[in-house]
Amino acid sequence: MKKWIFISLLLxxxxxxxxxxxxxxxxxxxxxxxxxxxQTPAPRSLVLEYLDVGVxxxxxxxxxxxxxxxxxxxxxxxxxxxxxxYFGFFRKGCICPVGSVQNVVYSFFNADYVIPLTVxxxxxxxxxxxxxxxxxxxxxxxxxxxxxxxVVVKPLSLPKWLSSVLSLFxxxxxxxxxxxxxxxxxxxxxRYDPFVGFFRxxxxxxxxxxxxxxxxxxxIVARPYCRFLCPYGVLLNWFSRxxxxxxxxxxxxxxxxxxxxxxxxxxxxxxxxxxxxxxDKIVLVRRIILICILLPLMMVSSGWMIxxxxxxxxxxHPVVSLAEEIKLEDSGLRTEVSDATQAFRAAxxxxxxxxxxxxxxxxxxxxxxxxxxxxLGLIFGFKLIRLTAYRRYSEYEIDQGDCLSCGRCxxxxxxxxxxQTIIRLNTEVT
Amino acid sequence: MMSPSRREFLKSGLxxxxxxxxxxxxxxxSSRSGTGDMVWQLDPNICIQCEKCAVNCVLSxxxxxCVHSYSMCGYCDLCSGYLEPxxxxxxxxxxxQLCPTGAIKRTxxxxxxxxxxxxxxxxxxxxxxxxxxxxxxxxxxxxQVRHDRCVNCNECRIARSCPxxxxxxxxxxxxxxxxxxxxxxxxxxxxxxxK
Numbered sequence: 001m002k003k004w005i006f007i008s009l010l011l012x013x014x015x016x017x018x019x020x021x022x023x024x025x026x027x028x029x030x031x032x033x034x035x036x037x038x039q040t041p042a043p044r045s046l047v048l049e050y051l052d053v054g055v056x057x058x059x060x061x062x063x064x065x066x067x068x069x070x071x072x073x074x075x076x077x078x079x080x081x082x083x084x085x086y087f088g089f090f091r092k093g094c095i096c097p098v099g100s101v102q103n104v105v106y107s108f109f110n111a112d113y114v115i116p117l118t119v120x121x122x123x124x125x126x127x128x129x130x131x132x133x134x135x136x137x138x139x140x141x142x143x144x145x146x147x148x149x150x151v152v153v154k155p156l157s158l159p160k161w162l163s164s165v166l167s168l169f170x171x172x173x174x175x176x177x178x179x180x181x182x183x184x185x186x187x188x189x190x191r192y193d194p195f196v197g198f199f200r201x202x203x204x205x206x207x208x209x210x211x212x213x214x215x216x217x218x219x220i221v222a223r224p225y226c227r228f229l230c231p232y233g234v235l236l237n238w239f240s241r242x243x244x245x246x247x248x249x250x251x252x253x254x255x256x257x258x259x260x261x262x263x264x265x266x267x268x269x270x271x272x273x274x275x276x277x278x279x280d281k282i283v284l285v286r287r288i289i290l291i292c293i294l295l296p297l298m299m300v301s302s303g304w305m306i307x308x309x310x311x312x313x314x315x316x317h318p319v320v321s322l323a324e325e326i327k328l329e330d331s332g333l334r335t336e337v338s339d340a341t342q343a344f345r346a347a348x349x350x351x352x353x354x355x356x357x358x359x360x361x362x363x364x365x366x367x368x369x370x371x372x373x374x375x376l377g378l379i380f381g382f383k384l385i386r387l388t389a390y391r392r393y394s395e396y397e398i399d400q401g402d403c404l405s406c407g408r409c410x411x412x413x414x415x416x417x418x419x420q421t422i423i424r425l426n427t428e429v430t
Numbered sequence: 431m432m433s434p435s436r437r438e439f440l441k442s443g444l445x446x447x448x449x450x451x452x453x454x455x456x457x458x459x460s461s462r463s464g465t466g467d468m469v470w471q472l473d474p475n476i477c478i479q480c481e482k483c484a485v486n487c488v489l490s491x492x493x494x495x496c497v498h499s500y501s502m503c504g505y506c507d508l509c510s511g512y513l514e515p516x517x518x519x520x521x522x523x524x525x526x527q528l529c530p531t532g533a534i535k536r537t538x539x540x541x542x543x544x545x546x547x548x549x550x551x552x553x554x555x556x557x558x559x560x561x562x563x564x565x566x567x568x569x570x571x572x573x574q575v576r577h578d579r580c581v582n583c584n585e586c587r588i589a590r591s592c593p594x595x596x597x598x599x600x601x602x603x604x605x606x607x608x609x610x611x612x613x614x615x616x617x618x619x620x621x622x623x624x625k
Contacts, residue, residue, distance in 0.1 A: 022502065022504075022568050023504070023566070023567060023568055024504025024506055024567065024568055025504070026501075026504075027504065027505045027543045029539065029540060029543065030540060031539065031540040033539050033540065033543075033545075035500040035501065036500055036545075036547060037500075038497055038498060038499060038500065038608070038612045040605075040606050040608070040612075040615065041576060041577050041578035042577060042605065043467065043469045043577035043580070043582065043602045043605050044467075044577075044582070046465075046466060046467055046602065049467050092581045094581060094582060094583050094584050095584055096584075099584045099585075100584075102584070103584065104455070104459055107459060107462045107463070108458070108459070108462075111462065113462070113599075114462065114463065114464040114466075114468065114601075115459060115462055115463045115464070116463065116464060116465075116466065116467045116468055117460070117463045117464065117465050118467065119463075120456070120459050120460060120463050123459075124452065124455075124456055127452055128449075128452060131445065131448055131449055131452065186585060186590060187584055187585035190583065190584045190585040191585055191590070196488075197488075200488055200489065200581065202488065202489055202490040203488060238448070239448055241441075242441055242444050242445035242448050243445070244445065318590075318595060338593065339478065339480040339482075339593035339594075340593035340594070342478070342593075343476075343478040343480075343593050343594035344594070346478070347476070347594070
């Protein structure tokens, strides 16, 4: 009953609304004219959205099977082409697991936002697979990764110091994406997605330029976006380190033959270390302790730095930028009015409310800046510890975090499943 | 061999923690998720016809187009959505038309009424006619995201550039916010009319 009262009230309100707008009366046609019907084409059906999740699951399973059981680069490559075609050109890049991070964060902080279940599944499925089997998602399911992987021509091995520095960027990117998504300032990962313009065959100049640049760079530095920018890769890297089973270079035992040494374009293969320890263990431990003492200091200082930037950071939020424009106009510093301020004033909303809302966003960014800075300081500290700590390897081993399970190294290994050394004449190289 | 086993122990412990954490996130997010999909739509009652829809869509031909609520149309001869202000004649001559692409088709029905139909293939979603219709007419012309064209980007580029913040995500079952009787098809959206 209540519902009906509500609906009839709504109808009344809306009808009276339309009557207010109606300056000219409804015509009274004599000729028997019938009004045309407005066409309202439906969005893509929900069944197809769930079909996408099914395809994701299928491609993930197949790639995992091809990488772990079949150990075939050729089959992984086939899946790559499929992913570029389906998730890239056919589905035009949205929704993708990389961007879904922001939807998840946004729904965490905004109870009003109803996150579609398909998006949740797109976020979770690759993570769960990675936790069990390593980054097979990166290998051939992610269209962004696949499109870079097919252009790798002559990959250079980057010096350790460079790749260590560059690998900090994904953390920074992820941190800011989470910060902006949590306060509702927008989804920057999607905004600066470099390859989606190719998939849609249209895009802004900046997008196409950045994508083109990364693909060109990708011919000599393999998968630059995946390794040095991808924010989702941070999570996958962590999860892959903990994965239950991960692909290995050799199907049975490593004989340290050095054949696979240069096979990885991502520098994700650890060489066996020499027997002697390069420096005194006491010195090493002391240095690690020093970093651990400095760690809180780094966290607090970077937290302080980022939170100090709350004004420019918060102005990414549309409400804050609108409030800033209104303030500028009210103070007389700017004479011409923008569309946004005009629309705001025409809507007759109070500036006090707007300023209060903008202030609230700024405070959130300030708090978020402390957390983000703390997180980045922690990551920076851990990176230093990892560079300091000396880990010994007795054989050629895959770095589980950095390995993208692309399958390039498999065919280099001359050992078969039973531990027999075989010499292959035509090595499969892609 | 103390250290490998310690490594293994830590790894499996952290792995289980990660699995549990993922499960926790999944549980929490699922409580906030809906089985339906969300799509972008613009609220014609907030729209100010700034013409940004025509150029800011990621598609080179915008997904936003003009729609016509015939139930609200006055079928005027002097249509302020069709004719250029101060047009010399009330006819279909190009110089008299407000629409830059000539996407509105004007047909005589009976004295003194004319029918106006949008040719979606030609419409670029600039909203010039919407502005004209809203200023002096009944406001039956308005802009909408057409879902046969929209690719439903995770972050809509038009929404980001919309100066009046008229864009929002709406449930895919009620994907249009229409004026007039046409809007009754999507009753759930009616509360927006109260604004």
